[in-house]
Amino acid sequence: MPNKKGVEKLINKKGRRIDGRKFDELRPIKIDVGVLNKANGSAYIEWGKNKILVGVYGPREVHPRHLSKYDKALFRSRYHMAPFSVAERKSPAPSRREHELSKVIRECLEPTIFTELFPRTSIDVFIEVLQAEGGTRCAGITATSVALADAGIPIKDLVVACASGKIDGKIVLDLSDIEDQKGEADMPVAIIPRTGEITLLQMDGIFTQDEFEKALQISIEGCKKINAIQREAIKNKYLVEKASIEPEPEETVNEA
């Protein structure tokens, strides 16, 4: 990470950002599906230097039982950061920020889940941020949606999230940690790509209306690109499984 004091400008003369990106360029994103053994569904996402692991359990019996709903599944989510995920050790106890993020992430994903198919059960999502570099909630949402699909839970569509913001007066996509801290505004957005509905929208900083509309637009464009990566990740896992089910007979002979 660049030294805070050494950074004067977030955008250089050539119009590139600190990490060399263009204004509307995403950090590299990689998603692995089905990485955990015990969870019903899971995903691991690397988004820039963000490393986030997501496990989905359920539909399963609700604990404590009195929380169960007679007409639909109870959907719960927990966003949590590892103590070693940030520069200074973070206490493992959930902070106010983590409480808030758990809530907005739950509310952002629930509209896509057919909870009515699993009354009296719970679907529990656990998001563990192993390393954070800005934009963890968006990465977490993006990976969680993939993990829900991996768990075989019926969903209307994948939810995909991406932030935009303002740094040095310019509207840019996918803010890194330092851009979030030093920049003028940060706006995480999540959409349901099939319908274009906005399912998460948060903002802090200062935007004029024009800047807001532009930022919303580039966030949505960014989301669409990430959605392609999500779909590819799920497809890849499916292909690997298909190959392992049908071993070629000749190979087994050779190995024996």
Place this chain on the structure above:
Amino acid sequence: MSENLGMVSKITQKRISELLKQDKRIDGRGLNDYRELKVEAGLIERAAGSALVTLGKTKVMVGVKIETGTPYPDTPDNGVLTVNVELVPLASPKFEPGPPKEDAIELARVVDRGIRESQALDLKKLCIVSGKKVFIIFVDIYALDFDGNLFDASTLASIAALKNAKMKDYVIKKDGELEYKANDISLPLQNYPVAISTAKIDDKLVVDPSLGEEIAADAAITVAIGKKGNICAIQKRKVGTFSVDEIIQIINLSKQKAKEIGAMFLKG
């Protein structure tokens, strides 16, 4: 993890939704009408500043206390702003004693963001000795009676209480200690953000949702508007979605409402 909103019968919720089909609201308001709003400042003499906001039947009291303490290591030259919400059990059958839960934390953080990001308080002016000693401004939000839309009422009450707040004038001595003078000074306020909440019920947007409307709503959103109509904080809430067009419509309406409310209660 309940929605922690309160109790409104299903039949009332159904009525709200049916009336909205004809663009009518259960309390007779138009879709873009705010409830009656009253701001009373300075009711609590023990607090540095205080305000009671009455929004329809919702009542929120905010008290501001000022202490000295150490700044955060990453902002050694800034005073500290701390916003906390207590959803006290007397305000609603759904509020329970105990440490703040998700809803209270979210509310506090959204109010905090509105104040912080609009730079309503000039935190630089609250520094006493860089890295060692600063003023800490505690904004404690107390929901006294809950009939919906705590977000707007709490933000307005917080700004009104900060505006009302007085502290003893001081000089900083060489050893960093404070010497207080006889006269009072106000806090360094430079922006007066106003939060406007809108709920979406079926496909209708209603501003300043009452409790029944908040419960019936699929989604809600709070937009804080600062100087020059700039947007300084947004939070979408509840399980539900908005289209891009709806968001733009909400931003426009929020700007208009924030201007009206700001002109009425926060100027001068």
